Amino acid sequence: MATPKKEIPRVGVFVCHCGINIGGVVKVSEVVEFAKTIPDVAYAEANLYTCSSEGISKIKEAIKKYNLNRVVVASCTPRTHEPLFRNACEEAGLNKYLFEMANIRDQCSWAHMHEPEKATTKAKDLVKMAVAKARLLEPQDEPEIDVTPSALVIGGGISGMTAALSMANQGFNVNIVEREPELGGMLAKLHMLCPNFEDASKALSSIVDAVKSNQKINVLTSSEVEDVKGFIGNFDVTVKKDDKPLKLNQGTIVVATGAENFEPINMYGYKSNENVLTQMQLEKLLKTGDLRKPDKVVMIQCVGAREEKGRQYCSRICCGVAIKNALIIKDLYPETELFIIFRDLQTYGQEYEACYTEAREKGVHFIKYTSSNPPEVSSNSEGKLTIKTYDAFLKEMVELESDLVVLSTPLIPQKDAEKLSKILKVPLGSDGFFFEAHVKLRPIDFATDGIFVCGSAHSPKDISESISQALGVASRAAIPMANKHVRADAITSIINEDLCSGCGTCVRICPYGAIQKNEIGIAQVTSVVCKGCGTCAASCPEKAITMRHFTDDQITAQALAALEG
């Protein structure tokens, strides 16, 4: 749906030496001379560093002096430097979407260091391609959206409560939705915390009290999120409380739904022998003081975790939990003999490693097994347990008798994680936990603006890690709420209503639910929900969808420019 161009493109091309990074391989002056011959290029120059303050002011000067209406910078990657150059354009009065980059460093000079001729040819082509796209670029607007200064926290465990408190203390209203009748989550089921042996109930009650007494926090227990519509700043949330629907308008959403404990049905005699427990059940016995003195206890690690197929991940916290519980039993009953049968021991961090050392000092035995030779547990008629296992250090089978076998099982995703992921339109990873926007750079954001994740909903975590993430999330979510408005992305799709046949293909394809049919059956995009992937445009049977800033014409022109000459 290209509107007729009113203005003739006047493209300015700035080719960066990047010191010797580009200039040492690519003949920059040749590229500049070549750029001047490309149709619609009004000006071209070389810079030592285009991204330096000198380079930036040269761009701004040239825009004014040569009346440029498009800018191309041939330098590094748009993934790092596009925002900088776009700002320069904007400061010179040019819409920042009238800018394009040619990546002649990361994808040219650095990758073809020993072929300067060919690298120079490629750099020219990349500039030509960027100009071909730039000529067709159109200015875009980033609409401003108001943000409701209130957050929804899903999950009332330690992560959710911490995030809620932090946001409330910053002055924002918070609604906590908790499925259970009480706050607390998994922490409520624990005895003592690793690594400092603090009483879990004390730690919990202080934060529960703080949450309950905070005027800014509204706690909805026995409640579940039923539906979420809308977008950052304006989520329309339906919560079901005591079977009645409750409507909330929320600016941001925090997913803090935690995890469940894996139940190892039919593994190592669990359920068929009452002396085979999970660590979670052991915690309960320790908490209530119901653990009678055992002569021997054997703990088996990685039960149902790090599988070849199925749950492939390491649950991280189980090694620490086993060592902590072994130490607690040692404290209670010093004569009890303890064995921890492990595949690989992961006591990461200083404190956990210290617990491990302490356990060794106190005589807890550690036996390493291998995944090809897992332990076997059998019981005789009196219920006595026999554990046969391969010892990878002795390189032979060993046999142990025990009163109690404790299985260390992983945290697994909540059963309804998938349901919630569909309601929120945020992804789950291959292991079924919520999946962040970027594994390194955006660890607590979702790709969807205004929705964040913390705690074990994301992956198995201990309390301190959950708290750190919760505090991180609270500050991330506070940014749009404090600003009171956000700028929506301009790179979104638009529908040509004259061409739309109402077939609904795009409605089904959009992963964010950004496209709906209107009252006359024609597709309509809610721009602020659209994330700009463009799959709808590439799939529309009537070719009725235009992807802003990545139009069919622009992409084709860029590709075909590579084949000219």
Added chain:
Amino acid sequence: MEFEPKIVGFLCNWCSYAGADLAGVSRIQYPPNIRIVRVMCSGRIDPDFILETLIHGADGVLVMGCHPGDCHYIEGNLHAERKAKMLRNLIAETGLEPERMHLEWVSASEGARFAQLVKEFTDRITKLGPSPISGENPNKVILENLLAAKRTAGDFRLRVIVGRERELVEDKNAYGEKVPQEKLDELLSEAIKTEYTRNRIYNMLEKESLSVRELSKRLDLSTQDVLTNIVVMRKKGMLGVERIEGTTPIYMSLEVR
């Protein structure tokens, strides 16, 4: 002079383009033949772009996206895969080597993998030689066929099947039924063959009005095949009779939409 293939890459911003950047940052060297076009998601890559690029003489087109499960936009890459599957089938009909179009997954951390894949693809295309429709004397038959293929890929029918594949195979329809994958693949390849044949007829008649016999000769199709399709295409309003010579109708293409 040694043959230097012209290769165009369509890469998604989040994984594969980042992987290409990482290859550079790591100073991993690979052949300089590829020219990369960045899109936000591999799902954005319309079959049209790939066919248009091949029609203009690219020796190879490399499409890259995030690994399944890693897509920044949840599953745009899987849509890209479905489009690639359709394209492979369609290009195979034209006489152009289908391996000139290739799809690969590269993550942002796989700089070495990116370089390796580009090297392998460049080597393969070098071995394959120049595209038959590049250079001074392009193979006119294949070029015509590709133009028909482009029209085919742009048609409603194929775009609907490809666009709705996930929904048809994975979700239940209004009647609570799912379409088995094999069944859908069958439907797709049948649709590709039929629509491609019709577009060849259409393109041929666009240039020159012809009889069934003449069409059958020029397109190397049986008269029965040509006639069956002409009947359908007339009903769809794609063709008309220009004149009748003796008793033989001479057909012409009509402008569609």
